[in-house]
Amino acid sequence: xxxxxxxxxxxxxxxxxxxxxxxxxxxxxxxxxxxxxxxxxxxxxxxxxxxxxxxxxxxxxxxxxxxxxxxxxxxxxxxxxxxxxxxxxxxxxxx
Amino acid sequence: xxxxxxxxxxxxxxxxxxxxxxxxxxxxxxxxxxxxxxxxxxxxxxxxxxxxxxxxxxxxxxxxxxxxxxxxxxxxxxxxxxxxxxxxxxxxxxxxxxxxxxxxxxxxxxxxxxxxxxxxxxxxxxxxxxxxxxxxxxxxxxxxxxxxxxxxxxx
Numbered sequence: 134x135x136x137x138x139x140x141x142x143x144x145x146x147x148x149x150x151x152x153x154x155x156x157x158x159x160x161x162x163x164x165x166x167x168x169x170x171x172x173x174x175x176x177x178x179x180x181x182x183x184x185x186x187x188x189x190x191x192x193x194x195x196x197x198x199x200x201x202x203x204x205x206x207x208x209x210x211x212x213x214x215x216x217x218x219x220x221x222x223x224x225x226x227x228x
Numbered sequence: 229x230x231x232x233x234x235x236x237x238x239x240x241x242x243x244x245x246x247x248x249x250x251x252x253x254x255x256x257x258x259x260x261x262x263x264x265x266x267x268x269x270x271x272x273x274x275x276x277x278x279x280x281x282x283x284x285x286x287x288x289x290x291x292x293x294x295x296x297x298x299x300x301x302x303x304x305x306x307x308x309x310x311x312x313x314x315x316x317x318x319x320x321x322x323x324x325x326x327x328x329x330x331x332x333x334x335x336x337x338x339x340x341x342x343x344x345x346x347x348x349x350x351x352x353x354x355x356x357x358x359x360x361x362x363x364x365x366x367x368x369x370x371x372x373x374x375x376x377x378x379x380x381x382x383x
Contacts, residue, residue: 152339152342153339153340153343155339156288156294156296157283157284160288160321187289187321188288188289191288191346191347192350194343194344195343196343197340
């Protein structure tokens with residue numbers, strides 16, 4: 134866990150879900166991001182997604198094996214970021 | 229969006245469904261009529277897509293829905309598009325009715341391809357002007373031409 138600015142936390146996570154960051158986890162992510170007090174940003178290299186935007190998150194096209202950086206900034210960033218990392222790190226439903 | 233089957237593109241004037249389940253049935257039927265699905269595969273594909281909707285809406289907001297499923301009936305990603313004039317209740321993430329539906333069926337073994345195509349749909353339909361034109365189009369050919377002329381990043 135690295136701190137860039139006061140109240141800003143960054144963590145990296147590797148997508149292990151065989152389907153990548155597909156619509157379902159992206160929807161869960163965006164809905165949660167809309168309900169926390171801090172701003173959530175996800176980076177795939179130079180590509181940036183507003184965590185509240187399902188369209189942005191799908192636009193990252195994060196396939197299995199992709200490394201993403203999650204950035205939380207603002208109130209409760211430190212406590213909130215874990216939930217977002219957990220969504221991205223989830224292997225998905227067994228099929 | 230080269231996965232769209234041209235004969236499975238349905239303008240608002242020809243789209244009958246008024247609810248989500250019927251809309252999905254009509255989209256799948258359009259792929260059958262286009263000759264890319266066997267009639268006997270239709271019910272199972274519809275069931276698979278409806279099951280997916282039960283896990284969470286594919287109404288991604290901005291009046292767009294992307295109902296989808298994997299299914300062994302296709303050997304490559306196959307898509308249909310339909311426009312609803314009055315709009316369809318899809319329980320969308322933004323609560324708005326859906327006017328443009330893109331239905332995707334992917335082969336079971338190519339998840340990466342599915343995500344790349346999903347990204348291409350989202351990137352194309354971010355262009356609000358393009359979506360307005362698709363909604364207003366009177367014919368299938370008009371919709372196909374609007375999409376073919378779209379320049380990436382032109383939103």
